[in-house]
Amino acid sequence: MLAHGVHGMSVITAITAQNSLGVQGIWSLPLDAVRAQFRSVVDDIGVDAIKTGMLGNAETVEAVATLVRGVAGRAPIVVDPVCVSKHGDPLIDEEALAVLRERLLPLATVVTPNLFEAARLAELGVRTPPAELGRALLNFGPQWVLIKGGHSEGDPVDYLVSGSVDTTTYAAARVDNRHTHGTGCTLASALACELAIGAEVPAATAAAKRYVTGAIEAGFPLGSGIGPTDHLWQLRPALASQARARVNVSDL
Numbered sequence: 001m002l003a004h005g006v007h008g009m010s011v012i013t014a015i016t017a018q019n020s021l022g023v024q025g026i027w028s029l030p031l032d033a034v035r036a037q038f039r040s041v042v043d044d045i046g047v048d049a050i051k052t053g054m055l056g057n058a059e060t061v062e063a064v065a066t067l068v069r070g071v072a073g074r075a076p077i078v079v080d081p082v083c084v085s086k087h088g089d090p091l092i093d094e095e096a097l098a099v100l101r102e103r104l105l106p107l108a109t110v111v112t113p114n115l116f117e118a119a120r121l122a123e124l125g126v127r128t129p130p131a132e133l134g135r136a137l138l139n140f141g142p143q144w145v146l147i148k149g150g151h152s153e154g155d156p157v158d159y160l161v162s163g164s165v166d167t168t169t170y171a172a173a174r175v176d177n178r179h180t181h182g183t184g185c186t187l188a189s190a191l192a193c194e195l196a197i198g199a200e201v202p203a204a205t206a207a208a209k210r211y212v213t214g215a216i217e218a219g220f221p222l223g224s225g226i227g228p229t230d231h232l233w234q235l236r237p238a239l240a241s242q243a244r245a246r247v248n249v250s251d252l
Contacts, residue, residue: 011037013064014056020181020223026091028056031063038067047075049196051188052104054082058095065103076109076195079142080188083117097121106141110201112188113137114148134161144201146191150183158187160205168202172213179219179227186229187212 013034017025050068055061068077081100083092101121105111119126122136134145138161147159158170190211194204218233
């Protein structure tokens with residue numbers, strides 16, 4: 001995802017066949033297609049923030065790291081190391097994970113793994129305390145590490161770690177709603193958008209946490225399995241009001 005001001009643009013690195021029940025297939029795009037999309041956006045429109053998502057294989061990670069390096073220092077970079085889908089389907093192999101550690105993490109303003117992804121990246125056990133996982137990942141070069149706590153027991157607590165300030169925690173009540181597909185991507189994307197409009201990392205994280213909590217609480221029932229979060233939850237009252245107004249006008 002390439003965020004420009006309040007607008008969002010995407011560079012597609014892979015396509016999937018998936019629904020609320022799981023992932024049925026993944027196909028990586030040719031590297032020339034990835035590079036061409038990136039150049040089309042960056043060379044013409046420019047970027048205010050970059051967020052990476054599912055990259056899949058080592059070649060794609062290497063290509064994306066090379067492209068992103070060209071804007072490092074001019075725009076914040078959020079690396080969401082997507083490793084496993086909501087249904088447990090693997091989304092990256094070990095070779096790609098190694099390249100991600102060595103080539104992409106050093107460019108990151110913030111890296112946003114969940115507990116399992118953080119443990120895998122840091123090559124530590126999943127029961128390692130989140131703050132310790134964050135400090136281990138700082139050794140690979142990112143400026144900040146945000147350990148997402150949605151997979152922990154009890155209420156979800158996120159841990160923001162850096163080498164310059166004390167660890168900050170962001171807590172929220174756990175919502176009893178099964179429609180949580182895309183929560184990690186939603187949080188990372190919201191964080192990138194906040195950084196794009198100039199927020200500092202701690203404030204951007206707090207805003208992103210509020211947004212994703214509301215999106216989870218609202219939920220979006222879709223399909224017979226795990227539906228997505230509701231990205232429009234903040235706009236629902238206004239959208240409903242507009243819909244009612246259109247109905248009233250049509251009745252005249």
